Amino acid sequence: xxxxxxxxxxxxxxxxxxxxxxxxxxxxxxxxxxxxxxxxxxxxxxxxxxxxxxxxxxxxxxxxxxxxxxxxxxxxxxxxxxxxxxxxxxxxxxxxxxxxxxxx
Amino acid sequence: xxxxxxxxxxxxxxxxxxxxxxxxxxxxxxxxxxxxxxxxxxxxxxxxxxxxxxxxxxxxxxxxxxxxxxxxxxxxxxxxxxxxxxxxxxxxxxxxxxxxxxxx
Numbered sequence: 001x002x003x004x005x006x007x008x009x010x011x012x013x014x015x016x017x018x019x020x021x022x023x024x025x026x027x028x029x030x031x032x033x034x035x036x037x038x039x040x041x042x043x044x045x046x047x048x049x050x051x052x053x054x055x056x057x058x059x060x061x062x063x064x065x066x067x068x069x070x071x072x073x074x075x076x077x078x079x080x081x082x083x084x085x086x087x088x089x090x091x092x093x094x095x096x097x098x099x100x101x102x103x104x
Numbered sequence: 105x106x107x108x109x110x111x112x113x114x115x116x117x118x119x120x121x122x123x124x125x126x127x128x129x130x131x132x133x134x135x136x137x138x139x140x141x142x143x144x145x146x147x148x149x150x151x152x153x154x155x156x157x158x159x160x161x162x163x164x165x166x167x168x169x170x171x172x173x174x175x176x177x178x179x180x181x182x183x184x185x186x187x188x189x190x191x192x193x194x195x196x197x198x199x200x201x202x203x204x205x206x207x208x
Contacts, residue, residue, distance in 0.1 A: 003147050005164075022207050042207035043107050046172070049200030056201050060109075068150070096153030097160050103126050103146035 001038070001101040002068050006061040008092040010045060016058045017089040018044055025085055029063070032082055036074035039064035058092065068098065105142070105205040106172050110165040112196040114149060120162045121193040122148055129189055133167070136186055140178035143168035162196065172202065 008016060022042050030037065041062040045055025065071040075082070086094070112120060126146050134141065145166040149159025169175040179186070190198070 002150075005147070007160075018206065026207065040207060041205065043109070043201075043203035044206045045201060045203050046106075047202040049202075055203065056111075056199050057203075060201070060203065095160050097147075097149060097164070098151040098153075099147035099149050099159065099161075099164065101145065102122065102148050103130065103144060 001104070002065045002071055003099045003101050004063045004065065004071055005097040005099065006063075007057045007095040007097060008059045008090055009095060010054050010056055010058045011092070013091075014058055015091045018042075018059060020089040021059060021061070025089055026061070028085055029082060032078035033063070033074045036065055036070045037063050038066065058090075064101070071098070105208070106169045106175055107203045107205050108167045108169065108175055109201040109203065110167075111161045111199040111201060112163045112194055113199060114158050114160055114162045115196070117195075118162055119195045122146075122163060124193040125163060125165070129193055130165070132189055133165075133186060136182035137167070137178045140169055140174045141167050142170065162194075168205070175202070 026040055026042065030040065043060040045057045045059060047053065047055055063071070065074070130144055130146065134144065147164040147166075149161045149163060151157065151159055167175070169178070
């Protein structure tokens, strides 16, 4: 199983509308990716490792696919529409991590 | 639900023994944290967002807890033992992200 994680870095002045992200943006992602997307998860950053330290990421979205090819085929035709929705909930530039799920 | 994510940054010269991490280290984590830890997952970084770009993180471990307090109480007495195992599988300094699971 392949996990595509979209990490939104935390920083001074970062704007992130968590409700919009979980509800509206993820509904768009679901509609675009269809059955190829096997699961969606959202983490909301609360804290870092040291006392009082902010979370390194304000939010992280995770999408599951059977394979890298399945992700690429599902995402490519909708990339522009999905990425074009980002300014509606954040001014952060996300970091993308594609992983193999080893343990879950 | 609280997710504690331990992100191991990728970099030139990084060493990471994925088998040891998944098997030996996570067995130690399970033993130390006991029933407070509601779930364990491991992602192995494959790629970044751009073609040919390496994964930002060589691996990410996720631990689930009912609350921040449950994590802190379970982890504190074993922190030294768990952190002391890191040199056995990596030379990376992990980044810690504590999140609330909003969608799963």
